[in-house]
Amino acid sequence: MIFSFTYPNLPLGELRALPDLVLPVADGLIENGHHVMRFSSALWPAPVINVLVEQFTDDALTEELLKARAEHGIRFGLLCGDDIGDATAAEGGTSRRGANLRRLLPVADFVWTVLPQVAALEAAGAQGSVALVRLGFSPRALNPDLVPEPGLRGFDAVLYGDGTPYRLAVVDELRRRNIACFCLDQASSPPLSWRAMPPQLAGDILSRAKVVIDLAEGPGRRFEAPTRLSRALHNGVVTVSEQLAAGAAPDLQRYTAAVPYAGIADQCQRIIESGMFAELGMAALAKFRQETSMRDSMAAALRLPAFARLAGS
Amino acid sequence: MIFNFYLLNHHETSLNSLGDLTEPICHGLIENGHRVIRFGTELHTAPMVNVLLEFFIDDAFVDHILRMKGEYGDRFVLGLLCSEDPEDRIVMDIFPNRLPNLERLLAVADFVWTLLPVPSFYERMGCADRTAVLHYGFSPAYLDRDLITEPARRDIDAVLYGNEHGYRAKVAEAIRRRGHGCFVTRREYYPAFMTDDLIRRAKVLIDMRRGPGVRFLSPTRIVKGLHSATAVVSERFDTSEIATLYRYTTSCDYADIAERCIEIIRSRQAVGLGLSGLERFRAETSMKASIGRVLRLPVFERLAATGGGAAA
Numbered sequence: 051m052i053f054s055f056t057y058p059n060l061p062l063g064e065l066r067a068l069p070d071l072v073l074p075v076a077d078g079l080i081e082n083g084h085h086v087m088r089f090s091s092a093l094w095p096a097p098v099i100n101v102l103v104e105q106f107t108d109d110a111l112t113e114e115l116l117k118a119r120a121e122h123g124i125r126f127g128l129l130c131g132d133d134i135g136d137a138t139a140a141e142g143g144t145s146r147r148g149a150n151l152r153r154l155l156p157v158a159d160f161v162w163t164v165l166p167q168v169a170a171l172e173a174a175g176a177q178g179s180v181a182l183v184r185l186g187f188s189p190r191a192l193n194p195d196l197v198p199e200p201g202l203r204g205f206d207a208v209l210y211g212d213g214t215p216y217r218l219a220v221v222d223e224l225r226r227r228n229i230a231c232f233c234l235d236q237a238s239s240p241p242l243s244w245r246a247m248p249p250q251l252a253g254d255i256l257s258r259a260k261v262v263i264d265l266a267e268g269p270g271r272r273f274e275a276p277t278r279l280s281r282a283l284h285n286g287v288v289t290v291s292e293q294l295a296a297g298a299a300p301d302l303q304r305y306t307a308a309v310p311y312a313g314i315a316d317q318c319q320r321i322i323e324s325g326m327f328a329e330l331g332m333a334a335l336a337k338f339r340q341e342t343s344m345r346d347s348m349a350a351a352l353r354l355p356a357f358a359r360l361a362g363s
Numbered sequence: 364m365i366f367n368f369y370l371l372n373h374h375e376t377s378l379n380s381l382g383d384l385t386e387p388i389c390h391g392l393i394e395n396g397h398r399v400i401r402f403g404t405e406l407h408t409a410p411m412v413n414v415l416l417e418f419f420i421d422d423a424f425v426d427h428i429l430r431m432k433g434e435y436g437d438r439f440v441l442g443l444l445c446s447e448d449p450e451d452r453i454v455m456d457i458f459p460n461r462l463p464n465l466e467r468l469l470a471v472a473d474f475v476w477t478l479l480p481v482p483s484f485y486e487r488m489g490c491a492d493r494t495a496v497l498h499y500g501f502s503p504a505y506l507d508r509d510l511i512t513e514p515a516r517r518d519i520d521a522v523l524y525g526n527e528h529g530y531r532a533k534v535a536e537a538i539r540r541r542g543h544g545c546f547v548t549r550r551e552y553y554p555a556f557m558t559d560d561l562i563r564r565a566k567v568l569i570d571m572r573r574g575p576g577v578r579f580l581s582p583t584r585i586v587k588g589l590h591s592a593t594a595v596v597s598e599r600f601d602t603s604e605i606a607t608l609y610r611y612t613t614s615c616d617y618a619d620i621a622e623r624c625i626e627i628i629r630s631r632q633a634v635g636l637g638l639s640g641l642e643r644f645r646a647e648t649s650m651k652a653s654i655g656r657v658l659r660l661p662v663f664e665r666l667a668a669t670g671g672g673a674a675a
Contacts, residue, residue, distance in 0.1 A: 062552045065552065065553060065554055065557065066379065066554045068554065068556075069554060069556050072556070073556060080509060085516060086509075087518070087560065087564065088556055088557060088560040089553075089556075089557035089558075089560050089561060091546070190508070194504070195393065195398075195399065202365075202398070204400075204405070232404065240371050240404065241375065242375050243375060246375040246376065246378055246379065247378065247402075248378060248379055248382050248554065248555045248556075249555075249556070250382060250386065250401060251370075251378060251382070251401055251402040254400065254401035254402045255402055255404075258400065
């Protein structure tokens with residue numbers, strides 16, 4: 051099959067944040083023998099299958115997509131990287147994002163989500179067409195220049211994500227303990243957002259970290275952040291992750307040193323002071339490589355009934 | 364040796380486009396058995412070798428480097444990577460302190476790698492013996508891993524690499540007027556994974572200078588296209604030693620670029636041209652060998668003699 055990723059609904063400034071979400075999926079499709087266009091500036095007619103990243107805040111664009119589907123038989127699927135509970139609840143339930151998503155779900159050929167929210171997406175209108183894409187190991191995403199030598203891990207801790215107050219409180223605590231914490235955030239010094247980082251540069255920083263910190267933007271996170279965790283794992287770095295609430299099913303957190311929020315700074319300090327950080331990071335990668343596969347994940351996602359139809363027509 | 368590419372003198376919006384410049388060099392260093400820090404955020408003393416990509420518009424930062432050099436001497440190895448023509452006033456004068464700061468650093472740099480051969484400038488600066496022209500060559504690690512060999516899958520007609528200034532816009536418009544697509548990369552907006560994908564799928568990659576005053580071709584643009592097995596149509600104007608890169612492209616005068624692109628797009632020979640350009644480039648050049656050559660500058664002999672570290 052031929053897949054085309056297109057992003058007409060995303061503002062230009064958002065495009066740079068896409069690699070962590072789009073590239074693993076594209077890699078998995080390629081590993082399954084499909085042809086992937088990682089960027090098209092327009093929707094393609096059949097037999098090409100268009101993939102759009104969920105974030106439809108523009109009513110007119112949503113209308114266009116629905117019209118293209120109805121009048122021209124355009125095939126499309128949605129790739130959801132965010133918690134749709136947030137999307138639909140945003141701005142007191144008045145967000146157009148949630149409303150437009152609910153309009154698109156019933157007509158999309160398929161919906162892939164990297165977060166475990168299949169039931170919610172089905173209930174919102176995509177009955178029978180949703181698959182969970184579990185991010186897994188891909189040789190294509192592996193940093194070819196891993197850093198197994200502890201002496202070359204020049205960063206104590208790296209915060210991968212925007213510097214929200216909830217996250218920066220941990221950074222402050224680490225710094226109070228004389229643990230240097232490098233933040234990939236535009237408000238930090240130097241002002242470098244993870245969003246602006248090409249994957250090879252982000253990978254370079256992550257691979258040279260003793261620990262990477264994975265925190266939710268704020269309290270009450272429902273899901274782990276598989277895109278961040280996968281990126282860190284492919285760079286052979288141990289991630290100190292905020293443990294999910296009781297009852298939530300961890301997936302990639304199994305490969306991290308997850309602890310409750312209050313224990314993050316202690317956990318980082320323990321790992322750094324142990325001197326075992328490089329070994330732990332490489333071991334996490336080895337386990338991740340052994341137990342997961344992006345190829346298999348995408349093969350599973352391609353078992354949705356829609357693909358039998360799309361491939362056959 | 365460990366090469367530390369310090370990039371913090373560049374604004375974060377530029378990082379996206381630096382990969383085409385630094386990645387081939389990083390690969391060449393790794394192929395020569397060295398380690399590379401692709402995104403250094405600190406300057407280091409020896410045995411680390413610092414490589415700073417020229418764009419010094421912050422006087423205080425330059426003062427800091429000079430202080431470090433003064434304090435540590437040979438124990439602070441300072442290399443400069445120059446990708447622009449320092450005698451191109453249009454580029455250098457955008458920031459009035461850019462050239463003066465470069466000149467201050469050239470006086471103390473242990474080595475200078477320049478993509479563009481401007482020997483008179485480096486002689487005038489008194490650093491010719493510390494300067495080497497870095498010729499880009501083929502690197503297996505830089506090769507696009509999803510090369511497209513089926514003509515039907517080259518769905519993009521033309522990609523114009525760079526920003527759509529007036530001089531370039533005329534060519535893009537001429538191609539569009541004839542009914543073909545021409546995508547302009549606008550590296551400040553589109554992340555590399557998108558533009559790389561377009562180049563990979565293009566029938567033709569257009570390599571043009573910014574305007575008639577420019578003296579040198581762009582090795583990074585041409586080499587990007589070649590590593591994607593995409594036919595490169597180059598504006599022919601450069602007569603310097605790096606004009607050897609035209610051997611792997613279809614080169615022509617400015618006035619003929621649009622027509623030449625359209626011929627290739629319509630001929631259905633684009634994939635063959637791209638693949639033959641790549642094969643010739645692969646056979647005749649090597650990034651590993653190029654880096655090997657620029658590592659023969661005196662400072663590296665000194666570093667090698669001291670076991671990778673500078674004089675203690």
